[in-house]
Amino acid sequence: MFRIQLFVFFLYVWPFSARSEDGSRLWLRYDPVSDVVAQRRTVQVNQKHETALLAQHELNTYWRGTSIQLNVDQKEAKLKEGYRISFSAGAIRVTAARPVGLLYAAYHLLRLQETVGEIDPLPIEEIPSYDIRILNHWDNLDGSIERGYAGRSLWKWTELPDKISPRYTEYARANASIGINATVLNNVNASPYILNTAYLEKVRALADIFRPYGIRVYLSVNFSSPVILDGLKDADPSRLEVQDWWKKKVKEVYKLVPDFGGFLVKANSEGQPGPQDYGRTHAEGANMLADALKPFGGIVMWRAFVYSPTSEDRAKQAYLEFVPLDKAFRDNVIVQIKNGPIDFQPREPFNPLFGAMQHTSQMVEFQITQEYLGFSNHLAYLAPLFKETLDSDTYGRGAGSTVAKVTDGTWHPKRVSAIAAVANIGEDRNWTGHDFAQANWYAFGRLAWRHELSSEQIAEEWIKLTFHTDETFIRSTKEIMMPSREAVVNYMMPLGLHHIFAFDHHYGPEPWGDRKGGRADWMPWYYHNADSIGIGFNRTDTGSDAAGQYHAPIAEIYGDRTLCPENLLLWFHHVPWDYRMRSGRTLWEELCEHYDRGVKQTRRFQESWDRLEHHVDQPRFLAVQSKLKIQAKDAMWWKDACLLYFQTFCKKPIPFHIERPIHALDDLKKIKLQLTHHN
């Protein structure tokens, strides 16, 4: 019955949008229904809560289907922020424990309507995988964005709180439509001034706009804030005066933003201040803030991204720092851990901290913005990367202890669970620079809501919502998106190579990179270790033994080069150039093969996209076409740079079936792009 009714209304969906597109409508391209449709059905709600009314409004405006009754029922607490959708007596019934559940259900229904999708057998019940589904903005107070590639910050700090950009509401709506319920407004390299009263007033204005959409605001804080803002002699967390300062500050924040979420902290990392400046541990620092936030229900997300230029392998340092503190953190502290042990590389093994800390709440931090994947110039669909981490088995409590299970509340059911990602959003009309980068924002939200969803399901949904439901278009676009991340790995850093980027800005290859007096752990040679014998970082027990930080059997698998997955081989092993790979090729030949494959993939993406010209609106067709051209050129640049450079060590020819280099190594070495990492 329900199936048929929806089907009738789906027939109204027109395959192509006639209007000119600039990408600003994201995946929310519904058109308002006509008065005739609106009068044929009703959308009722049992509460006057602003969020419930918003759900009603969205459905009233866009829903082409049958009548809907929206009910908040507090007895359904187990639904958390989720919902149940059923069909009875000729109407759809939506039940949620909280008003925001109704809003999410509204977007679920609209998604079904727009994707003309398979309809799950009713009733549909959805409970989010994570309690907190949060974006981390690396936006600075001067309007620049660290590692942002879509223009300047959305937040107009100089205009707030008096002038309100309409994009604040659009941002909130876009996030709510995919289940994102939290945002950290400012960079983890945090300016202390965000906690100034004047800035808190601006934060309040944003929080007020986001609230009806179920989005709570969090802030990154600078550990030295008491010193810089109020002249305290230090920020030692063991001192009463410092503790009191934070308590007072937190009180002020909650007065302005009563549903404030909490703090995100980068401490004692890459020059940021922290508790270690006073001989205190990360736990002591985190707990001081947690104690200040506790009475208001706030939390601390304390980042585990810590490393310093010591003789210890950078990949091991976070584990060494945090595992001994496992029992020391308050229960309103969540340790926020990057997906891999180094830094958002195109491929990393999962971070060994996941599953190593048994008593501490842990959350994953992904990077949606493509710092290491070609900025917003390269098409790289990241759901497969996110899934690869979430599905990795840590064996922390035996088989099945996937990163998803370690973090989604299964391990600590009584505490809040969370998942974060660094946003790729800026003030560009299309929000993300590359039209296809919108898919990564979308995919993060969808996976934070339900980590069981497949990458392909999400891609298909996104294509239908963002473009249209024409079968040829969907199939061909999926054929571009699905292998796109692997293509980037192939032409940048195959077989476990990592961090061989150009210095500082990270755009383009610089495997030869070296800076006199620079930190070793920021130099490509630190990571690739190429020499006349072979290439790769020996992280086995004859090397740094980073492999030994994993639980059995992963430690054995990563530590043995015959067992190690080949896509991580050079992450864990220094391998001779003549080593026989599973394909029968030598390592050198295999490396050539991957770089070449990456280049060919980008050429295929160009061709497939060109074939779609008449299946997509011109503005977006042309925008994507020109970006694919850049990507194909960059892929060639990467291939030539890496192969020609590594060839100086292995002294072997590039096999003849591989495309010939078109650059000279000396010319490539002269390229010095003048990019900053602040946009």
Ligand code: GCV
């Ligand atoms: C916000 C990497 C990036 C930095 C970033 C840092 C972090 O090092 O290059 O720009 O700083 O990660 O995650 O803190």
